[in-house]
Amino acid sequence: AQTVTQSQPEMSVQEAETVTLSCTYDTSESDYYLFWYKQPPSRQMILVIRQEAYKQQNATENRFSVNFQKAAKSFSLKISDSQLGDAAMYFCAYSGLRDKIIFGKGTRLHILP
């Protein structure tokens, strides 16, 4: 069965600095999708970034980028120039083709002013 592991329950970063959130997953599939979702205190889950496993190029969305290491089954999220509004729970997630999404337990990110 596929699993998603986020080994950092909480992290803190100084405003304007860069932080990396870790995620590893386990699967026997070769084609799949990986996601990072953000859940602020409002509880509204928002998609931050998505990566297709067959694409070697790391996905980037403005200040958010990923380091996708397929062989190592690693999918970390880098947030550059951290802002106060980035404070939230971040969930890493995996999905096979036409399959339900499996979420990790999340990393709570604190932004220090």
Add this chain to the structure above:
Amino acid sequence: GAGVSQSPSNKVTEKGKDVELRCDPISGHTALYWYRQSLGQGLEFLIYFQGNSAPDKSGLPSDRFSAERTGGSVSTLTIQRTQQEDSAVYLCASSLGGASAETQYFGPGTRLTVL
């Protein structure tokens, strides 16, 4: 346009009572998902509707949990004879066509507290 809405936003009930949680997906989205998020935990998949296909109920934790989706739109998650361990935030999400690569749009959730 309007996003996914859920009601009520908070529900407090007594142990043993039945509760109904409602989800209004984004108009035109054929796929609808229910998740449960317990305190400090990730999202636990409950059930998935895709168009007119039979729902994937593999995540429902017990037969006290059921869900229906009427007319391919609004969905109701029903929990019968609630227990204290049912206390959690219940999240609903919808996506356009159900393919896993699609973005899921989440509602704000319903916080259920069972006393």
